[in-house]
Amino acid sequence: MLVVLAFLTIDSLxxxxxxxxxxxxxxxxxxxxxxxYDWSRRLEVPVIGPAEPLFGRTYSLQEASGLxxxxxxxxxxxxxxxxHTFFGNGxxxxxxxxxxxxxxxxxxIWMPMTGSSTRExxxxxxxxxxxxxxxxxxxxxxxxxxxxxxxAVVAYLKWMSAIDTNGFPAxxxxxxxQN
Amino acid sequence: MYxxxxxxxxxxxxxxxxFGVMIAAGLLSALYYIDPALLxxxxxxxxxxILHIDTLIIWLLMGFIGAVYWFLPKxxxxxxxxxxxxxxxxxxxxxxxxxxxxxxxxxxxxGSNEFxxxxxxxxxxxxxxxxxxxxxxxxVVLTFVxxxxxxxxxxRRITGVLGVLILDLVPLAVLYLDAFPKITNMSHDLxxxxxxxxxxxxxxxxxxxxxxMAWSLMELMGTSRRIVETxxxxxVMLVLGTGILGLGHHYxxxxxxxxxxxxxxxxxxxxxxxxxxxxxxxxYDAGTHHMKTTNRPAFYWVLAEAFGNFIGAxxxxxxxxxxxxxxxxxxxxxxxxxxxxxxxxxxACGVIAIMYLVLQRTRSAxxxxxxxxxxxxxxxxxxxxxxxxxxxIAGITQAIYERAEGGSTLQAFVAASEHPWFRSAMYARFIxxxxxxxxxxxxxxxxxxIGRRAAVAAPTQAAPA
Numbered sequence: 051m052l053v054v055l056a057f058l059t060i061d062s063l064x065x066x067x068x069x070x071x072x073x074x075x076x077x078x079x080x081x082x083x084x085x086x087y088d089w090s091r092r093l094e095v096p097v098i099g100p101a102e103p104l105f106g107r108t109y110s111l112q113e114a115s116g117l118x119x120x121x122x123x124x125x126x127x128x129x130x131x132x133x134h135t136f137f138g139n140g141x142x143x144x145x146x147x148x149x150x151x152x153x154x155x156x157x158x159i160w161m162p163m164t165g166s167s168t169r170e171x172x173x174x175x176x177x178x179x180x181x182x183x184x185x186x187x188x189x190x191x192x193x194x195x196x197x198x199x200x201x202a203v204v205a206y207l208k209w210m211s212a213i214d215t216n217g218f219p220a221x222x223x224x225x226x227x228q229n
Numbered sequence: 230m231y232x233x234x235x236x237x238x239x240x241x242x243x244x245x246x247x248f249g250v251m252i253a254a255g256l257l258s259a260l261y262y263i264d265p266a267l268l269x270x271x272x273x274x275x276x277x278x279i280l281h282i283d284t285l286i287i288w289l290l291m292g293f294i295g296a297v298y299w300f301l302p303k304x305x306x307x308x309x310x311x312x313x314x315x316x317x318x319x320x321x322x323x324x325x326x327x328x329x330x331x332x333x334x335x336x337x338x339x340g341s342n343e344f345x346x347x348x349x350x351x352x353x354x355x356x357x358x359x360x361x362x363x364x365x366x367x368x369v370v371l372t373f374v375x376x377x378x379x380x381x382x383x384x385r386r387i388t389g390v391l392g393v394l395i396l397d398l399v400p401l402a403v404l405y406l407d408a409f410p411k412i413t414n415m416s417h418d419l420x421x422x423x424x425x426x427x428x429x430x431x432x433x434x435x436x437x438x439x440x441x442m443a444w445s446l447m448e449l450m451g452t453s454r455r456i457v458e459t460x461x462x463x464x465v466m467l468v469l470g471t472g473i474l475g476l477g478h479h480y481x482x483x484x485x486x487x488x489x490x491x492x493x494x495x496x497x498x499x500x501x502x503x504x505x506x507x508x509x510x511x512x513y514d515a516g517t518h519h520m521k522t523t524n525r526p527a528f529y530w531v532l533a534e535a536f537g538n539f540i541g542a543x544x545x546x547x548x549x550x551x552x553x554x555x556x557x558x559x560x561x562x563x564x565x566x567x568x569x570x571x572x573x574x575x576x577a578c579g580v581i582a583i584m585y586l587v588l589q590r591t592r593s594a595x596x597x598x599x600x601x602x603x604x605x606x607x608x609x610x611x612x613x614x615x616x617x618x619x620x621x622i623a624g625i626t627q628a629i630y631e632r633a634e635g636g637s638t639l640q641a642f643v644a645a646s647e648h649p650w651f652r653s654a655m656y657a658r659f660i661x662x663x664x665x666x667x668x669x670x671x672x673x674x675x676x677x678x679i680g681r682r683a684a685v686a687a688p689t690q691a692a693p694a
Contacts, residue, residue: 051469051470051473051474052473054474055473055474055476058488058489058492059420061486062420062480062485062486062489063417063420065485065486066414066416066417066420066483066484066485066486067414067417068413068414071486072416072484072485072486073414073416073484091487115413118413118414119413120341122411122412122413122415122418123341123342123346123411124341125352126345126346126350126351126352126353126411127338127339127340127341127342127345127346127349127350127352128338128352129275129276129279129338129350129352129357130352131352131353131354132274132275132276132278132279132352132354132357133273133274133275133278135560136415136419137415137416137419137482137483137484137560138482138559138560139354139419139422139479139483139560140354140560141274141275141278141354142560142561142562142564142565143261143262143274143275143278145637145638145639145642145643146560146637146642148482148637149637150639153638153639154638154640155638155639155640181269181270186643187265187266188261188265188646189265189269191269191270191273192270193338199341202341210415213415213416213484214484215482215483215484216481216482216487216490217482217556218481218482218556218559219632219636219637220556220557220632220633220636220637221632221633221634221635221636221637222636222637222638223636224636
């Protein structure tokens with residue numbers, strides 16, 4: 051069993067490395083990302099679209115990698131995983147963040163609420179001062195993120211939304227399309 | 230009594246204390262669901278949650294370590310080699326746990342830098358403890374491994390149970406090294422994180438508790454070594470045969486290839502088999518001895534362990550790890566329901582059983598019974614089953630309304646969480662949590678009192694004869 055696991059691990063780590071067949075490279079944050087139903091696989095998959103700069107700029111692969119590394123450090127230092135889930139793993143007090151970048155709530159609720167003209171600007175405004183933008187009884191606490199930290203988290207969430215998660219969460223793309 | 234056994238008693242006291250902290254933090258975590266404004270921006274949900282799950286791991290680990298330090302000198306007929314290091318590290322371990330807890334309560338989290346990872350909070354579920362403390366855990370576990378292996382070496386004796394235990398402790402120690410890295414890629418991070426979490430909880434800990442239950446059954450019911458060792462080998466083979474690739478049920482949705490859906494689904498479906506073996510074993514032994522024992526509390530807690538492990542870890546795990554179900558149940562309170570039942574059944578009941586076993590020996594009580602243990606046993610198990618039921622209803626509500634119908638958007642998450650089924654289930658969970666806490670107090674009272682009065686009463690009863 052251990053030998054089988056070793057072989058599967060080698061293949062899985064290759065498939066899930068940034069730039070592997072399941073996980074896009076970090077500079078995917080420069081492109082539009084969608085999530086639609088794939089009839090051949092019978093599940094929803096991310097669709098990488100045309101150029102869509104983040105925060106009005108295009109990141110080189112090196113810059114994007116640095117941003118992701120910093121974003122992950124922010125996520126760990128604030129223990130995001132002890133309220134939220136990533137790919138369904140973590141704690142269940144807050145919503146799952148696997149496809150958070152694609153959530154219709156950013157454009158429907160937070161863009162008007164924060165007076166932001168883009169999704170990423172609304173996300174940064176919310177993450178820096180979540181206590182100022184309540185939408186529900188369970189409110190995210192203020193974790194005192196700087197603008198740079200909030201931007202890194204937003205970039206990280208955009209990259210995560212482009213990962214092929216074998217159709218998890220199901221129906222997210224359908225709901226997104228309806229909105 | 231050997232020094233090692235005195236150390237075991239200290240470990241049990243620390244374990245039962247942390248069990249209480251775990252319950253307090255759990256009740257607080259449950260309260261946030263009922264009153265989300267509670268301690269907002271002062272002490273938020275994530276910190277209570279961290280205290281709850283980290284003390285869970287530590288109290289069980291301390292219980293296991295204490296149990297081994299108790300059984301080891303009996304097994305080998307000699308004092309544990311290097312016991313003074315183990316004694317020293319016990320205090321280091323307790324101090325480290327206290328310091329980490331204070332940092333979690335007072336400092337909570339730090340900035341986005343390596344300093345936070347080393348000294349405040351690593352932010353990875355179950356292994357949030359900062360790296361310096363993780364180094365301490367490694368030191369304790371390595372010393373523990375040294376104590377066990379060196380004692381067996383010096384005694385020039387190895388038994389089947391001890392051999393399995395030593396082989397199990399090596400991966401137990403090595404896997405914990407996974408508590409240190411900060412990996413940028415979330416898919417890779419979770420891939421290795423599950424090696425630690427799954428391989429500890431669903432493999433190495435299962436084997437460890439199997440060894441401890443084997444020793445317990447020999448002591449509790451006088452079951453022959455040949456029988457318990459045969460069962461242990463069967464269980465270990467089944468645990469390793471199903472549990473290693475059963476790891477695959479954590480790899481369905483983290484960005485790993487689709488073949489894990491088949492592999493993980495298949496082997497996870499087999500994972501209840503070794504747990505069923507434990508039930509058969511327990512029922513067989515209990516039947517052979519016509520349910521007669523001189524230590525009823527330990528006996529009933531062993532039975533609770535066997536059934537709780539099978540139902541909580543096995544049946545509840547099987548129920549939600551088929552990928553077709555897991556697509557909707559994953560990441561909901563359904564997982565929490567399974568987690569509570571599994572940890573309780575697989576490990577907590579076993580550790581409590583061993584505590585009763587040990588107390589009978591230390592208090593030299595032939596008639597080892599009381600009313601309080603029944604209250605503790607009843608309230609703890611009732612509270613646990615009630616919490617598990619409430620969480621299951623909440624999880625099913627999420628699976629339907631958040632996952633299947635709502636597509637897991639924020640709006641769907643809110644809609645499911647505001648659903649009357651979910652809200653009432655959260656009240657039920659809290660109420661049964663109170664019942665569980667009352668059971669804890671009964672347990673602690675009984676652990677302090679049981680056997681003491683019987684030991685005094687015995688000579689007066691004997692006098693008229």
